Amino acid sequence: MSIEKALVERSNNQCELCSTTDNLSVYEVPPVTEAHSDKCIYTCQICKEQIEASTELTPTHWHCLNDSMWSQTPAVQVVAYRMLTRLAPENGWAQDALDMIYLEEDTLAWAQKALAQEDDIKHLDSNGVVLQAGDTVTLIKDLDVKGSSLVAKRGTPVRNIGLTSNPEHIEGRVDGQRIVILTKYVKK
Numbered sequence: 620m621s622i623e624k625a626l627v628e629r630s631n632n633q634c635e636l637c638s639t640t641d642n643l644s645v646y647e648v649p650p651v652t653e654a655h656s657d658k659c660i661y662t663c664q665i666c667k668e669q670i671e672a673s674t675e676l677t678p679t680h681w682h683c684l685n686d687s688m689w690s691q692t693p694a695v696q697v698v699a700y701r702m703l704t705r706l707a708p709e710n711g712w713a714q715d716a717l718d719m720i721y722l723e724e725d726t727l728a729w730a731q732k733a734l735a736q737e738d739d740i741k742h743l744d745s746n747g748v749v750l751q752a753g754d755t756v757t758l759i760k761d762l763d764v765k766g767s768s769l770v771a772k773r774g775t776p777v778r779n780i781g782l783t784s785n786p787e788h789i790e791g792r793v794d795g796q797r798i799v800i801l802t803k804y805v806k807k
Contacts, residue, residue: 622654626661634663635695636702637683646670648694649784650732660694670698672752672782678710685716693726700730740786748807750789752782756805764798771798777805 623645626635633640642664651658662670669676681702688699700720706713722730742750745759755778762771777791777800788799 622656622659623661625656626659629656629692630661633661634666635660635690635692636662636666636687636698637680638686639663639665646698648697648729658694660692660698662698668781670702671784675753675779676706678706678713681706682712684713688716688720693723693729696720696722696726697730700727740782740784742782742786742789742802744806745803746806750780750782750802750805750807752780754780754807756780756789756791756807758793758800758804759806760804762800762804764793764796767796769794769796771800 626645629635632643634643643661644664644667645659646662646667647654647659665677665680669680684699684703687695688703690696690699700717700722703713703717703720707717744750744756750756755776758771758773758775758777761773763769764771771793775793777789777793779791781790783790783799787802789802789805790797790799792798
């Protein structure tokens with residue numbers, strides 16, 4: 620059985636975090652050593668983009684974690700823990716939920732492992748300046764966009780960038796198209 624089929628069956632064809640049934644896909648919960656349904660969740664596009672920090676967090680969307688944090692699936696618990704940890708500094712409800720969540724030792728170690736790695740990842744522009752999600756950067760070189768005829772011109776501002784798990788890549792919109800950009804070709 621494929622991973623997606625296993626997740627569709629496990630999730631009853633809905634997002635395992637917010638329960639929506641639109642734009643669902645497989646999300647591998649890092650760190651991923653081998654592809655397996657136990658290391659993945661079935662999630663909607665909105666949740667996935669915010670988990671990957673490619674869009675700004677919408678705290679009201681994440682109230683769904685009050686229910687999904689009690690899932691019996693360790694991968695769902697891990698994502699819920701990580702998202703509550705990200706939300707807790709500015710949202711009292713998230714801190715309250717984080718105080719209530721219970722994870723087995725190995726599941727907690729899995730959740731904290733990626734959080735520690737995320738803290739170590741620094742995205743640096745061509746001048747060595749640290750980039751943050753939501754920053755605006757400028758292209759310092761004409762870039763051919765793979766898979767299209769678009770050429771992103773030097774000097775083009777890229778607003779509201781998203782960070783990826785790879786410190787050499789950021790995501791942003793150029794001419795209405797979401798693309799991955801190497802950090803060495805941008806400046807803040």
